[in-house]
Amino acid sequence: METPKAVSKHKHIVLTSHPGKSGQKPIPINWGESDPIKRGPIIGTVRNANHRNVIGTHSGSYAVYRALAIASGALQANHRADLTNTSPVVHIGPHPSWSDANKIVCLDPFGALVGGSYTTLYEQGHDIFPTIAITKAHINMPELQDSIIKGRLQVDGKILKNNGSLVVTKVAIDPVWYLPGIAQRLKINESDLRRILFQQTGGMFPELVTRPDLHVFLPPIGGTTVYLIGEVEAITNPSKLLAVRVHDECNGSDVFGSDICTCRPYLVHGIEVCIQTAQEGGAGVIVYFRKEGRALGEVTKFLVYNARKRQEGGDSAEAYFTRTECVAGLQDMRFQELMPDVLHWLGITRIDRLVSMSDLKYNAIISSGIEVIERIAIPDDWIPEDARVEIAAKQAAGYYTPGEVPDAVTLAEIKGRGLGD
C-alpha cells in the first residue's frame, strides 16, 4: 500500500501498489453480508491510501473533473464532505436481495445509508461518501400536461397536481462493481475480467491486476437515476400493482426530441403508465441508465446514422443492425445482465406492467428471478415516422410486439428519411 501522506502535497508517486506491504489494513468489504457494519463501508478516498478499500474513486467519470478542480486550486485536496441534512428523504430497504452477493453486483445496496450505519467510522476519520442519494422532486413534462388535457391522465392533487406537476422520489446511484459478481454475470473468471478491463481501456487502473485483494471497483462511467411514483412501500407490497420502465439514455431523443427513434415517447408513455398504476394504489418505477447509444457513445451513434442513411437503397429496417455492427463490431454494448440489480435493490420481485418491448431487458429481468406479468408496447401512434425503421427491425429481431412480427418483405419496404430531406 501507499504511504499515508496527503497526495496533493507530495510528489512521491507509487505507480502500482501491491497488497501485503507494510501499513494499516483497510476495512474489509464482505460483499453480501446483511449487516452493513460486517459488510464494511465503501471507502474510495484519495486522501488516505491506508483507508482505501476499493479500486478507483467516487462519482464515476466526474472524478476526472474533481482532479481538475484540485489541480487548478479551486478545491482543497483534503476537503471532506459535510453530510449534514443530506440523508435519504425516504427509507428504501434493506431487502433480502441486499444480502445476496449474486443479486446485486454493480451498486452498493448500503450506498445511501452512510449517515446511519457508518456514523462511528465516519467520526473516526474514515472518508465515507454516499454512492446513493435519495431526494424528492416535482417534475413537469409538457407531454403529461397534454395527456391531462386529452383525458388520458387524471389530476388527483397528490401524485399528479393541478398544474400538471408530478410528485416523485428520485434516487441517484453511482456505479460500485463487485468484480467477482460481475465476472460471474459475464461468465468468465475474475482474473480474466480484471486483465481485460485493464488492457482494453488502454491501461486504466493497474490495481485491477495488482490488487487481487481488492474486489470492489468504482468505474469512471455514468450512473443511474431512479424515479419512484406513488408510495415507496407499494413497490414491495405483493397486493399492489407495480409498473416499471427501464430506460437507457438517448440524449438526442430524451432531451431534443429527435424523430429517428422512440426513446422519449416511450419514456413518457412509461411515466404515464407509472402514474396510472400509482393512482390505482400501486407504484411506478422509471430507471434511467447513462448508456448513450446502446453504450457505444454518441460519436459511434452518429457515424451509424450516416451509414444507415447513405447505404445503397437508403435507410431500411432490414439493414438496421448491420450498419451498427460494421462500425462498432456488435449491435449493442449495454450488457443488460447487469441492469436488474437496481430492481433488486428496490426489493422488486414481481413487475405487473413492464413498459418495454426489449427482449434483452425482459430476458435479463426474468432470468434474475423477477416475475413479469404483462409487457406493454409503445402505442403505435406515438412512434415518430422516421423511427418506423428502428421499431420494425427490433420487432423482427425478437422485440415484444402485440401485433404481427414484420417479415422480410416488410422489413425491406420500411424506409427512413434520407440525409438531404
Next chain:
Amino acid sequence: METPKAVSKHKHIVLTSHPGKSGQKPIPINWGESDPIKRGPIIGTVRNANHRNVIGTHSGSYAVYRALAIASGALQANHRADLTNTSPVVHIGPHPSWSDANKIVCLDPFGALVGGSYTTLYEQGHDIFPTIAITKAHINMPELQDSIIKGRLQVDGKILKNNGSLVVTKVAIDPVWYLPGIAQRLKINESDLRRILFQQTGGMFPELVTRPDLHVFLPPIGGTTVYLIGEVEAITNPSKLLAVRVHDECNGSDVFGSDICTCRPYLVHGIEVCIQTAQEGGAGVIVYFRKEGRALGEVTKFLVYNARKRQEGGDSAEAYFTRTECVAGLQDMRFQELMPDVLHWLGITRIDRLVSMSDLKYNAIISSGIEVIERIAIPDDWIPEDARVEIAAKQAAGYYTPGEVPDAVTLAEIKGRGLGD
C-alpha cells in the same frame, strides 16, 4: 512501449510502460499544426501498442463498456471499424483556430476528418477512429410546438417545418485533451497536472506520469453535442447574426422537467432564439456538455438538494451556494475555461446573442477572444416557482440580469418548497 502482441490473446501484462524501449515509434502528434498529416492522427487503439500515440482510449467513459463487451465475448478484441458512409454530412472548417495550439486544447479539430485526411494511414493498418461525428436530424420538442401555436415562432417550411419539426445539423464530440494546453488553462505546469490527474482519480492511467512523451489524453468522461440551426456557413459569416447557448447537462430538468432549476426552460428558450436568428438569415448554435450537476455528478447534486431543503429556515437563496460548498468543497467543478474550445472549433469569433446569464461562461468566452454583443436572460415567466431560489442566488453572485440584482434582504426572503410539500 509494449510488445505489439494482440492484447486480448496474451496474458503478459506491461503494467506501466515507459518511453524509449525498443519497438516501432508511434506517429507523433504535433498539436497546433495546420496540416492534418503533419499534425498526425489521434490513435487510441488498444489493438497495437506500437501505434498508440495517446494515453487512454476512445469513446470517453464508454471504453469501460467496450472492455466488458470484449470480456463477455460479444465483441472481438481485433474488431476494426468499417467507416464506409460515416463521414460528416456537412463540412466544418478548417478555421484559423485549428492551427492555434492555445485556442483548442480539449477536442481534436481534425476529429471528423478521419476518412479524408488519414485514408492512406488507415489503409496501411493504423486503427484511426473519428472523435467527432456530424449528422443531420429532425427534432421535435413539445415546447416548440406550443411556441408556434402562441405565435412566438413562425413555421418557414425549411428550418421549422409544418409539423413543428426543427431541421438541425448535429455533432458529437469525444474529449481529446492536449495536456500542455490544459495545464496552461489551469495555470499550472504540465507535470503537476499529470501527477494530480493520476493521484486524485485513485491511480487512473499511470502513463500520465510515466509517458511524458505522450501529450494527448483521451479521458473517460462524457462528451459534447452541438446542434446547429440554419446554414452552417452563416456561423462564420461576419455579415450574419449568430445566436449561441452553451448548456451543461441537467438530466433532472432537461429530460424530466424538474422544477427546482431553469435548465430545460432556458435550453428551450435558447433553441427559440436560435430558430429566430436562423430565420433572419443567421445561424444558431446549441452546445450541450455532459457536466451533470456542475460536473459534481448527480449523487452530490441530490445530497445538496436535501441539505438545502432541510437547513434551518428552509431552502433560501442566501444559502444556495453554501450547501454545495459544504458537501462538495466548492460551488462548481465545470471549469468553464475549457468550454470555448468548441466555439473556436466552429470558427466563431463573434456571438451576437449569447443565451446565458452565467458570468463564468461569459468571462470564459470573452477571455478566449470571442466578442459578445448581447446577453439574453431567460424570460421571467419561464422560471419555475421553485427555481426562484437558484436564479436569485446566481444573480446576486454575478449572473447577468437585465433587472435589479437581488439584495441581502430579498435573498433571505426567497424560499423554495420544503421536502414534504
